[in-house]
Amino acid sequence: MQEQIQDNEDLAEIIIKTNASIIVPTYKEVENIPLMIERIDWLRQSLGVDLELIFMDDDSRDGSVEAVERAGYDWVRIIVRTENRGLSPSVIEGFRAARHPILVCMDCDLSHPPEAIPQMILALGSGQQFVIGSRYVPGGSTDDDWGLFRWLNSTVATLLARPLTAVRDPMSGFFALRKADFDRAKDLNPVGYKIGLELIVKCGFENVAEVPIHFADRLHGESKLSLKEQLKYIRHLRRLYIHQFGNAMHFLQFMVVGASGVVVNLTVLTILLMLGVADSGALAGGILVSLVSNFLLNRRFTFSYARDNAILPQFLGFLGASAVGMVVNYAVALYLRTSVLPETPTAIYVAALTGIVCGMIFNFLGNRYIVFRKRYVEK
Ligand SMILES: Nc1nc2c(ncn2[C@@H]2O[C@H](COP(=O)(O)OP(=O)(O)O)[C@@H](O)[C@H]2O)c(=O)[nH]1
Numbered sequence: 001m002q003e004q005i006q007d008n009e010d011l012a013e014i015i016i017k018t019n020a021s022i023i024v025p026t027y028k029e030v031e032n033i034p035l036m037i038e039r040i041d042w043l044r045q046s047l048g049v050d051l052e053l054i055f056m057d058d059d060s061r062d063g064s065v066e067a068v069e070r071a072g073y074d075w076v077r078i079i080v081r082t083e084n085r086g087l088s089p090s091v092i093e094g095f096r097a098a099r100h101p102i103l104v105c106m107d108c109d110l111s112h113p114p115e116a117i118p119q120m121i122l123a124l125g126s127g128q129q130f131v132i133g134s135r136y137v138p139g140g141s142t143d144d145d146w147g148l149f150r151w152l153n154s155t156v157a158t159l160l161a162r163p164l165t166a167v168r169d170p171m172s173g174f175f176a177l178r179k180a181d182f183d184r185a186k187d188l189n190p191v192g193y194k195i196g197l198e199l200i201v202k203c204g205f206e207n208v209a210e211v212p213i214h215f216a217d218r219l220h221g222e223s224k225l226s227l228k229e230q231l232k233y234i235r236h237l238r239r240l241y242i243h244q245f246g247n248a249m250h251f252l253q254f255m256v257v258g259a260s261g262v263v264v265n266l267t268v269l270t271i272l273l274m275l276g277v278a279d280s281g282a283l284a285g286g287i288l289v290s291l292v293s294n295f296l297l298n299r300r301f302t303f304s305y306a307r308d309n310a311i312l313p314q315f316l317g318f319l320g321a322s323a324v325g326m327v328v329n330y331a332v333a334l335y336l337r338t339s340v341l342p343e344t345p346t347a348i349y350v351a352a353l354t355g356i357v358c359g360m361i362f363n364f365l366g367n368r369y370i371v372f373r374k375r376y377v378e379k
């Protein structure tokens with residue numbers, strides 16, 4: 001392995017002067033820890049800068065602490081965490097504990113080549129705010145044995161993040177940034193695995209660079225990326241979308257809930273008709289049930305930040321906002337039909353559609369700012 005590293009000609013040409021802290025989240029990585037230390041030690045010696053290595057361990061109790069002690073270096077530490085476990089919180093805590101002006105985060109499984117670190121630091125020095133060790137830029141690669149499922153999984157996850165950032169590999173757990181920028185980051189919500197994506201979005205970084213890496217398969221042990229973590233990713237994405245797109249995202253969810261209300265309405269209508277209820281009763285039943293389901297879904301998802309507020313006043317407010325929306329709808333449509341549009345066969349439809357859109361917007365605004373108003377910041 002050492003020879004392979006020393007073959008890396010680019011490294012010899014890169015001279016960096018800034019010291020860096022390398023933060024490595026670990027959970028049961030005892031087999032990989034000595035190898036990580038060895039690789040970083042080699043990098044320290046060849047660069048001649050001070051690199052601090054901090055393992056952020058979630059109480060693995062597998063001999064990780066002893067492995068770090070055995071190495072006996074004063075520039076290597078392991079911090080054992082017993083509270084607020086998880087990959088992202090441990091990285092954040094490690095960044096806070098770091099002593100040097102540049103922060104690097106990487107996996108402990110030797111997937112991420114430490115030899116890319118000098119280039120990453122250099123990019124930060126030349127004005128980049130965030131630098132990713134990337135599999136998906138020219139020159140980057142992964143080991144060949146990725147099955148279809150793993151590839152598809154990674155591709156879909158990356159595509160879902162595309163509206164948030166144009167970065168090719170936002171899922172990467174190998175990245176670097178300045179400590180000063182990290183210290184300024186607000187509202188970090190370290191949930192799940194994608195701490196790099198969280199930082200790019202929440203810090204609002206515009207200059208993000210990607211350094212190509214070969215992403216090797218993990219050396220020892222198994223990936224801890226479970227299905228549960230993947231579901232957390234969906235929740236994380238939703239939060240980031242709301243952070244980035246604010247009202248547009250609330251409106252989109254409001255529309256999706258509205259569309260689901262149509263399905264609920266028609267389903268209830270059909271069931272009631274099958275049960276022999278009269279048309280008038282079945283129509284009313286469909287409307288009532290869809291109103292309730294729309295309300296509950298909006299409370300649970302669209303305006304989830306207000307879901308701890310009292311439910312009854314909210315429901316009455318929701319009905320009120322719907323009523324106002326209907327009045328606006330009717331008024332706009334009638335005004336357009338009688339006073340604005342020319343006498344053509346399609347005029348009534350144009351009027352009706354414009355009325356619907358205006359009514360919906362009023363309905364949304366009433367719910368967003370009055371019925372489900374924000375009493376506290378979403379956690
Ligand atoms: N502190 C901490 N580290 C974790 C946790 N889960 C995973 N890790 C570490 O985070 C890194 C990435 O995890 P890994 O299983 O390699 O995920 P993958 O690369 O996406 O397959 C590894 O160094 C893990 O040991 C956790 O809950 N807490």
Ligand SMILES: [Mg+2]
Nearest residue numbers: 107109111218
């Ligand atoms: Mg890994």
